[in-house]
């Protein structure tokens with residue numbers, strides 16, 4: 001018998017209980033919990049060392065969530081790119097397939113706050129429509145199974161989805177996006193890993209935001225997945241008071257590599273309503289990136305992206321290493337702030353019209369943050 005269903009049942013959900021445990025105003029917590037689903041697994045709650053720490057800030061409801069802060073409910077305009085309720089199809093060759101409304105715990109900063117935890121928005125009955133959409137779109141070669149959290153489905157239900165997708169000839173790769181290894185690592189069993197192994201090439205992207213989340217339990221779960229040949233990636237959200245410190249972020253990314261997870265993205269927090277207290281500046285994100293490249297293993301350095309409001313997709317941001325570029329030379333700054341010159345190919349004048357669009361996005365838009 002698996003132990004995880006029982007652990008999950010013991011989650012903190014009741015606002016009064018949460019208020020009592022953390023010494024908060026029960027009325028306020030009740031109001032917040034009515035607006036956005038609240039749940040904290042006992043395992044994740046046990047990682048909280050004190051009120052307001054980086055683990056606490058991610059999952060404990062905060063009255064600040066009710067402030068009118070200008071944020072929007074669907075910051076990435078996903079609903080606009082949703083041909084059927086379970087699909088978000090924005091890019092040419094890949095799409096998101098939302099198969100589960102629930103999560104093991106609920107992140108207060110979730111982009112899909114409007115949907116997660118609500119079975120009327122993400123429902124098993126939409127899975128068939130999603131499969132049908134994917135079958136009838138041969139340009140789709142990569143399916144990102146998401147939600148909610150797909151690992152909240154039973155092994156049998158998840159296997160149904162994976163095998164249905166695998167039977168579609170034009171689907172090359174499958175990906176699962178999950179925060180279960182962070183919130184409820186006990187859910188990752190040898191049985192689950194053995195089932196997933198049948199559906200290769202399968203990638204799993206996990207979601208860790210702080211070095212304290214890489215516990216022996218999480219390492220065990222990640223190890224099981226890596227051992228069945230699943231390439232593991234990580235997506236982190238840059239959050240105020242959680243990981244908006246270059247040294248904290250560097251430690252997180254190094255610890256991830258140590259448990260065989262390759263950092264994939266750092267997201268600038270989306271413009272979601274009720275999350276202003278968790279957002280930080282883009283300058284801070286660039287400062288974090290500048291403190292990573294060159295200072296630690298290149299494998300530990302993810303892409304820093306803003307998922308563009310309005311549905312523009314992920315846009316990478318890079319500190320200003322390229323200082324100037326001409327037909328003769330490129331002036332560069334290295335990680336330690338020293339300047340170097342790279343000579344261009346000689347005797348071949350480049351077409352000015354063609355050159356322009358390449359240059360504009362490279363520099364001039366970002367200020368080089370101070371070297372730490």
Ligand SMILES: *Cc1c(COP(=O)(O)O)cnc(C)c1O
Nearest residue numbers: 088089090091094095096144314
């Ligand atoms: C993030 C995302 C993807 C996947 O993007 P990659 O850069 O390939 O990881 C696909 N569709 C949507 C709607 C997304 O938000």
Ligand code: SF4
Nearest residue numbers: 103106107110148179
């Ligand atoms: S686990 Fe993912 S989908 Fe679930 S609440 Fe957190 S960010 Fe949202």
